[in-house]
Amino acid sequence: MSRVVRIAANTFREAVRDRVLYNLIAFALLLSGAAILVGQISVGIERLVVVNLGLTAVSLFGVVIAIFIGIGLVSKEMEKRTLYTVLSRPVRRWEFIVGKFLGLTGTLFVNTFFMAIGVFAALLYVSHKFQSSDAWILVALFFIVLQFLILCALALLFSSFSSPLLSAVFAFSLFVIGSFAEDLRGFARMSRGLAQGLATTAAYLVPNFSALNVIGQVAHEQPISAHLIAYNTAYALAYSAMAICGAVLIFERRNLK
Amino acid sequence: MVAIETINLEKTYAVGFWRKKPRVALRPLNLTVEEGEVFGFLGPNGAGKTTTLKLLMGLVIPTGGTARILGKNIDEAEIKAQIGFLPEQPYFYDYLTAKELLEYYAQLSGVEPKERTRKIEAMLERVGLKDAARVQLRKFSKGMLQRVGLAQAILHDPKVIFLDEPMSGLDPMGRREVRDLIEELKQQGKTVFFSTHILSDAEALCDRVAVIHQGELRGVGHVAELTSSVAGKVELIWNGSAVPDGFSALGAECHMSGETIRAVVPEVQQEAALEILRRERLRLNSLTPVRSSLEEYYVQKVSLAAKPAGAAR
């Protein structure tokens, strides 16, 4: 177990020193610019716009980074053969994958944490005080982190057998498709026969990002049910575990060139 | 005790995207290396040396056969604590300093936290990187990286050390240092298994060598044994205006530069050659045995192998 933690810690260190967190600067600029602009032009809906824009930006920045570092850091280890000196030690391949996953999610968590501070600061700037319904923003952020968890696992799964570029394409496509997962299940229900079987299978295999997106709800200060929080958490964990298991199974059999 | 043992270890890659064709990287290999030996693994580029090392490290999954290190199957992760490995042209995490890198590897190898700092300091000293300990590896030269690579391979005091082309990319001083290091490891009773295509290194360091070519083991043995099977050559130098008749019949290679003639003849023809020179009343300047008999052996094994396979050379 300690080896998994070591690998995770090293992954985190690599990401930080690779200047991944520099994206926060772009995020901060975007958000403060938007906050100032919104404060001046849209009367009455400043809060709505800041929450919508802030959370969407957190999500999109995070998604890009999750895919980018998820694939980048793993494929780099293979390409530059640093993996050789790791796997010739008493490190099992699954420990490497799990360690990488934990390190990547740790990085994204820290990244999201700073972005969250930015969102709340912008919120404070436009509405001058916090209200109790702002707590739901934390839930939305938590769901966004759950999305990153799934994406990281998928990025690892794809890098375990595919080239970095293809992996990025796969992961990003799944993110887009997964954002319409509920509509996909709707389509599946409406089709017939063999097509229905195939569509249903596909609809259940695609990661369900739509249930994890509650930005709209939160922006309108609507509460989120405890059931949804519980199921979403369990779902994200189960789906990530599934992708990680797939990555381990493939990676266990892979020849490192 | 047997340090390294391979039993019919083989690897065939499937190449191509659609219709995969098999490409044999290593034919069934049976090899035994005793503990405390320095073992040289010789062969031209692409002969299967790196494949063999990767198989032994568990980086590549064998198509057939097994291998054991210190009596344990290589699948068992625990055995890897006893192994040190230097990959060919090593490359490490750019963003770490030499010290951080060694710390990370020491943790992965399960070096006791108490000993860690002491061992790392000592190792940096030993490979001459003490001053560069806090420099990020991205600023390291190729030679320095090779030193870091050696340091990480022996850091955790392994019993068996695998080095893939340890001398490549090093200047003469660096090569000398690596040689000294290998000698030192031998003194400590470690088993060293290294691949190289530089024969003089192998000849100077190895107890035994193996020659591999086109994925096939072509010969194994003590350096002395192997070279004895190959007839040596001698070099004769004298002053004269022309090569006397009869030399070509001896199978000699002659070179003239000015008044000096240099001829290399097989050792068995030495007496005949001297006889010719005596008869022609020519004065011999020197007679020296040509020492590269391991090279002779190597060339013989490698070119023998090449012919039936129809390769270019």
Place this chain on the structure above:
Amino acid sequence: MSGSRKVTVTTSVLLLFSLASSVFLLRRLDQVRTSATLEEVLYLNSPKWVRRLSLGYTGLLADIYWTRAVQYFGSKHVTRATDYKLLSPLLEITTTLDPKLIVAYQFGANFLAPKPPNGAGQPDQAIALVEYGIRNNPDNWKLYYELGFIYYYMESKDYAKAAEAFERGAKVPNAHPFLRVLAAQMAQHAGEIQTARMLWQTAYATTQDDLIRKNAVAHLRALKVDEDITELEKLVAAYRQQTGLPPSSFNVLIGAGRLLGVPVDPDGKPYRLVDGRIELRNPEDFPFVEKGLPPGYEPGLPKFH
């Protein structure tokens, strides 16, 4: 060997377990989110904005919104919901994204106008939607038919407007000939049941949409029942006038030569004669009937056949 096999087995078991749990959790999520999913749509309720955000992929997005509309109505309908407030914006967004999606207008005509639980009870929105459809597809006679249909089925039957709509449609090239017949019938309000039957038959014939067709079939069945019972009531009344007593059973009527056999409903089940009233044996199978319901009957969940 044993080491790597153990990893493979453990990982495979874990993989299957997590796959099973993620499918299970998805089903749970769908239950929690049936309403929530679509509540979201309201946050982007400006069709123009949706169109802008679609980045030109309007066709695909229209299909997605169309699916959402159908899912929304279907999932609410089975629970006999009284409130379909999102149906109109969903259809509006769908048709803004793809103005040629005729089935969306048909769906709107069939399910926006009727009162809950059979529809959203928003005839004005239904009319606006279909008029928008006509503006974008002036040559499609089906849309004029739908428009007339809405006017005719509205709470306050507007025969004049219905006749006008059918009349407009009849002028479109290749229009179905009976639009003219319908226009004429509307103009004289004649033959209630025959007109209704024709309308529903047309509704059935002009679409491939499952929900619309099932709805039309249910209405046609109800019309048949209403017609049967009207006839039977006349017989019973005539008998009572003759004998001074209501018939105790259909057999009495058969004996009197007024009936050939025990009359049956469209499912082949005999009608019942109770205290001189004609009743359906399974009223829950006929959600739209106006006659033949037992006294105090409360409609259950609607079923389409």
